[in-house]
Amino acid sequence: MTSNQNGRFLRTLAGDISQPPPVWLMRQAGRYLPEYRALRAEKGSFLALCYDPEAACEITLQPVRRFGMDAAILFSDILIVPHAMGQDLTFTEGEGPRLTPILETTDLDTLTAQPQHLDSIYATVRKTRAALAPDKALIGFAGSPWTVATYMVAGMGSKDQAAARLMAYRDASRFQALINAIVDTTVTYLSGQITAGADAVQLFDSWSGSLAPAEFERWVIAPTASIVQRLMALHPQTPIIGFPKGAGEKLVAYAAETGIDALGLDEAIDLQWATRTLPPTLPLQGNLDPMALLAGGTALRQAIARITHAFEGRPHIFNLGHGIDRHTPIAHVEELLAQIRGTAR
Numbered sequence: 001m002t003s004n005q006n007g008r009f010l011r012t013l014a015g016d017i018s019q020p021p022p023v024w025l026m027r028q029a030g031r032y033l034p035e036y037r038a039l040r041a042e043k044g045s046f047l048a049l050c051y052d053p054e055a056a057c058e059i060t061l062q063p064v065r066r067f068g069m070d071a072a073i074l075f076s077d078i079l080i081v082p083h084a085m086g087q088d089l090t091f092t093e094g095e096g097p098r099l100t101p102i103l104e105t106t107d108l109d110t111l112t113a114q115p116q117h118l119d120s121i122y123a124t125v126r127k128t129r130a131a132l133a134p135d136k137a138l139i140g141f142a143g144s145p146w147t148v149a150t151y152m153v154a155g156m157g158s159k160d161q162a163a164a165r166l167m168a169y170r171d172a173s174r175f176q177a178l179i180n181a182i183v184d185t186t187v188t189y190l191s192g193q194i195t196a197g198a199d200a201v202q203l204f205d206s207w208s209g210s211l212a213p214a215e216f217e218r219w220v221i222a223p224t225a226s227i228v229q230r231l232m233a234l235h236p237q238t239p240i241i242g243f244p245k246g247a248g249e250k251l252v253a254y255a256a257e258t259g260i261d262a263l264g265l266d267e268a269i270d271l272q273w274a275t276r277t278l279p280p281t282l283p284l285q286g287n288l289d290p291m292a293l294l295a296g297g298t299a300l301r302q303a304i305a306r307i308t309h310a311f312e313g314r315p316h317i318f319n320l321g322h323g324i325d326r327h328t329p330i331a332h333v334e335e336l337l338a339q340i341r342g343t344a345r
Helices: 008-013 034-043 046-050 053-067 080-087 117-131 144-152 161-168 174-195 213-234 248-258 271-277 289-293 295-308 330-340
Strands: 071-073 086-094 096-100 136-145 202-204 240-244 262-264 284-288 316-320
Touching: 008 202, 008 316, 034 046, 034 161, 046 053, 046 086, 053 071, 053 117, 053 240, 053 330, 080 086, 080 144, 080 174, 086 316, 096 144, 117 136, 117 174, 136 144, 136 174, 136 330, 144 161, 144 174, 144 202, 144 213, 161 213, 174 202, 174 213, 202 213, 213 240, 213 248, 240 248, 248 262, 248 271, 271 295, 284 295, 289 295, 289 330, 295 316, 295 330
Parallel strands: 071 136, 136 202, 202 240, 240 262, 262 284, 284 316
Antiparallel strands: 086 096
């Protein structure tokens, strides 16, 4: 069993209904926190922080220490996987990540794998699990193959993921080989995180909403199912959360076919549709709009009430529909937690 089998987060993933629900927030460790900004200024680049186990452990713990979140999520980045697969990775302030060479014009087999990049991430997991209280869960994570592939093909993020979508249509066998390679590395990576102490893992598919239904089935559902099946064979007691942002009605097939233990919902998912359509025993996670948290006040209180009311009869982990905005006031996070926990004045 995991080291914190009695924690509310893990009990909810196992199907328990908790009132109030356990809470953590995507990107809860980040730029809205002054303690993060201070450490970032001291240590330098974002990538340097990711590969510094002491610093990454400290950042992972910061929101748990400040807010008492029910779970910590590993401070890292989804592009650690392509870095380990042999692409060069840099982060430029104001421009985001860059990967070279881009696989739109370069063959995957010309890359030289650099698996040592994963070792410092495992060290962060070990340090963080040792520092967390027994009732606090540690979530490991990776990007899902489709989303990771979009960055590897284009060398950067994009609004419509056109380069990867075109490759998938024009040269499906070549794109399939890339997806298969990402699946293999991701299984190794997540298994390593679990072995190092992660109590649960989440797969982030940030760009799944850009795909047509048949493409979604091939490039999102099938590789996710492969990862889940292989991880469950290795670590049958470790829950897996799937988060296919933008999937909409395709969530039904995703939930049924991937084998995930819990489903993350983005802010665009209608609460009534979700409660009617998704299996009642499937733990759901989400789905507060990050802009409602940024706004605060009445809009925030009403949004929290709608979500908690809609999901009160099923296993539910309260979270955002995507990552917390960097400009979010700390007071708004405190307000959110006070309302959920019933301590608001």
